[in-house]
Amino acid sequence: MYIPGILAVWNFSSEGRKPIKSSCVNFGQRNTLAEPGDDNExxxxTPVIQWFGFIPDFHDAEVISMDLRRAPELSTxxxxxxxxxxxxxxxxYFKIDRRAVVCFVLRNVxxxxxxxxxxxxxxxxxTVATEQDGQVLNLETIYGVGGYFVAQEITVEVKPVSALDTGTSLNG
Structure with missing residues (x-):
């Protein structure tokens, strides 16, 4: 279940898409504490919260690779x-920081x-949810790939990307 966080309300000036300063912002933030019965638990x-400070909803993030393998190998x-x-x-433009490649590792798709x-x-x-066959990784698309994966188990890893790593491939 998605737990909505505090989203900022932005007003835009008549001069284009330049934002007018508003109140507290945490874009796409979810509650970092899972509630009983919540799929987040x-x-x-933990690795995502340690890096970003919260569980993001991954709005505007990009899927950069899919490595699908037959069991017993892991898919990523x-x-x-x-x-x-x-x-x-x-x-x-809004500034960004804490860039990382977030790897969702699927056991037995x-x-x-x-x-x-x-x-x-x-x-x-x-989003990640639970159903009878296992855990479900849902990819809701804006542009390009979309869909879902059902696996017996999903784990998450975070690989920080330094601002100086611009020449490095994000696929590895």
Whole structure:
């Protein structure tokens, strides 16, 4: 179950998409504490919380690779993600920090449905839920790949990306 966090309300000036300063911001933040019966408690989000400070909803994150393997080997979905700040740069874009490749490692994929893989693969939201066959990784698309994976177990790893690592591949 998705637990909504505090989202900022932004007003935009008549001069374009330049934001007018508003109140407290935590874009796409979920509650970091799982409640009893909440699907978030089924996945150990500790590495994600340690890096970002909360469980993001992965809005505007990009799926950069999918490595699908037959059991007993593990499959991995890699997502390029970052934390969006309330500050804007000189061009009027929100600043970002805490960039990382978040790896969702799936043990024994029992069912999946994916479509529209392309060169960008931008997510609206990523969620993890539980069903009778196992854990479900849902990829809600904005542009490019979307779908879901059902696996016996899903774990998460975080691989921080340094601002100086611009020449490094995010796929590894």
């Amino acid at each position: 089924m996945l150990d989000w 979905i890699r997502v390029d993600a970052w934390r969006t700040l309330s500050d804007v740069d000189e061009r009027g 029992v069912r999946q449905e994916i479509s529209d893989w392309n060169h960008q693969n931008v997510l609206n939201k990523l």
